Amino acid sequence: MCDRLQHKIQLPIVLGTHTITTRASIGIAFGSAQVSPNQLLRNSDIAMYQAKANGKGTFAIFEQSLGSETIHRMELEVSLRQALEREEFFLVFQPIVEMNNSKIRGFEALLRWQHPDHGLISPSVFIPIAEEMGIISVLDGWALQRACQQLREWKEKYPMLPLTMSVNLSSANFMFANLVGKVIQVLQTTKLSGANLKLEITESIVMKDPEESAKVLEKLQQYGVGIVLDDFGTGHSSLSYLHQLPFDGLKVDRSFVQEAQHSPQSMEIIKTIVSLAQGLKLNLIAEGVETDIQCQMLQALGCELGQGYLWWKPLVKNDADCILAKQVCAEQV
Numbered sequence: 001m002c003d004r005l006q007h008k009i010q011l012p013i014v015l016g017t018h019t020i021t022t023r024a025s026i027g028i029a030f031g032s033a034q035v036s037p038n039q040l041l042r043n044s045d046i047a048m049y050q051a052k053a054n055g056k057g058t059f060a061i062f063e064q065s066l067g068s069e070t071i072h073r074m075e076l077e078v079s080l081r082q083a084l085e086r087e088e089f090f091l092v093f094q095p096i097v098e099m100n101n102s103k104i105r106g107f108e109a110l111l112r113w114q115h116p117d118h119g120l121i122s123p124s125v126f127i128p129i130a131e132e133m134g135i136i137s138v139l140d141g142w143a144l145q146r147a148c149q150q151l152r153e154w155k156e157k158y159p160m161l162p163l164t165m166s167v168n169l170s171s172a173n174f175m176f177a178n179l180v181g182k183v184i185q186v187l188q189t190t191k192l193s194g195a196n197l198k199l200e201i202t203e204s205i206v207m208k209d210p211e212e213s214a215k216v217l218e219k220l221q222q223y224g225v226g227i228v229l230d231d232f233g234t235g236h237s238s239l240s241y242l243h244q245l246p247f248d249g250l251k252v253d254r255s256f257v258q259e260a261q262h263s264p265q266s267m268e269i270i271k272t273i274v275s276l277a278q279g280l281k282l283n284l285i286a287e288g289v290e291t292d293i294q295c296q297m298l299q300a301l302g303c304e305l306g307q308g309y310l311w312w313k314p315l316v317k318n319d320a321d322c323i324l325a326k327q328v329c330a331e332q333v
Contacts, residue, residue, distance in 0.1 A: 002026050002059040010057075023057035025049075030062075046074035072118075076129055079115060084142060088114050091146050092314035095323070096166070096285060096307045099299050104327060106164035108200070108307065109147035110314050111139065127170065136170045141182055143167060148190040148197065150317065155196070157321075158328050166198040166228060169205070180219045187223070194224030198249070202230050206241060214245055221246045228285070232273060243280065250277050252303070254288025261293060274302045 006024065013020040027048025031040045047062035050070065054060060064071075083089060093107040113121040130136040144167050151165040169179075187194055199220065206213045206229075217227050226248040252273055259266040270286075277284040286298050289308030298306060315323070 002028075006057065006059075025051040025056050026059035027051055028059060028061045042075070042078065045078045046071060049074045049077050073129065076115075076118075076121065076126060077133060080126065080130060080133065080135065083113060083115075084138065086116075088116065089139070089142065090114065090316075091143060091150070092316055093150070093320045094307050094314045095312045095320070096164075096305055097311050099286075099289075099295055099304060099306050102311055103331075104324065105162060105305065106166060106198070107151075107320065108166040108168075109143060109150070110168075111143045131170060140167075140170055141186075144183065145186050145190075148186050148192050151196060152190045152192055154321070154324060155192075158324050160328065160331070161324065164196050164198055164226070166200050168200045168230070179216060180223075183220060183225060184223055187225075194220075195226070198226040198228050200228045200230040200251070203232070206245065210241055210245075217246050221248075228283075242276070247282060249283035249285060252284065252286045252298075254308070257286050257288045257294055257298070257308075258290065260297060261291075267297075270298070270303075271301055278302060 005026065009022055009024045013022070025048055027044045027046065027050070029040050029043035029047055035043070043062040047060045050062075051058045051060040090112050091109050092112055093109055095104045096106040096108060097104055111123060111127075113123075113126050115121050127136065127139075130139055147165050147167050151163060154161070154163055183197070183199070187197065220227060227246060228249040228251060229242070229247050230251050231253045232250040250273065252270060256266045256270050256273075260270055274284060276282075284303050284305065286303050286306040287308065289295055289298065289306040289310045291310060294308075295306065295310055312323070
């Protein structure tokens with residue numbers, strides 16, 4: 001039956017002067033008295049995604065022998081499509097602080113997924129799946145909108161604080177044709193200045209297409225949006241493009257920060273990054289600061305901003321609000 005369906009579906013379709021061919025991935029699940037209708041539909045969905053993973057244009061039959069990890073991943077793929085509608089995503093906010101006084105000067109917005117059955121799903125698990133499924137631009141857009149709305153709320157509540165919001169962009173969304181238009185639309189609807197927004201991208205994103213990346217970054221810079229190169233130093237081609245692209249800041253990767261106490265090589269890398277940032281007049285943020293010794297060491301090297309568990313873990317909105325209120329009260333005393 002599947003072969004006959006595939007044969008019919010793959011027949012060429014002529015549309016004017018164009019010929020279109022299609023394929024279908026087919027998932028099959030068999031029922032029994034012990035399997036509910038919803039479970040049967042879920043199993044067929046999982047089998048369909050297994051067929052896609054096998055090369056598309058094929059069919060797969062659901063079997064428990066697929067393995068728990070495979071079944072779990074396929075369940076997540078099915079759930080991801082409905083997670084936004086069900087309001088299962090939320091943001092947490094990692095403070096970015098001045099190292100010398102621990103005052104908050106901004107936040108990094110981080111996306112989280114609270115699955116109704118599997119609990120909190122790590123971004124390292126669901127982000128790659130969303131990229132493969134082609135829905136990462138939707139998640140990035142949602143996170144950008146919510147993060148800017150939250151910053152607008154805090155700026156109205158605490159106008160005396162010079163807060164910024166950093167938002168991560170995935171590689172798939174960065175190269176999306178209408179990215180600049182989306183960013184500007186969000187800034188306009190939330191009534192934020194571009195100077196309040198920092199977009200964080202990784203070196204791997206830039207290296208996919210340096211010329212196209214430069215065009216996108218320059219357009220964003222025209223609107224005042226800051227561009228921060230995340231995980232700096234972990235790649236191998238940063239230096240060759242750093243002076244050519246309009247970056248506003250660098251983030252020292254947490255691996256260097258956490259190894260610096262015990263690794264002279266990591267210490268030298270941090271010294272080089274600090275010197276480079278100062279020479280190019282770029283802001284510098286150290287990630288993953290967890291101890292006073294790390295903080296003091298980074299300050300001695302000339303790094304002024306940091307984020308990490310030494311100060312705060314990523315905060316839900318209400319906790320961040322309370323901390324900002326206390327900071328305002330302390331500054332007014």
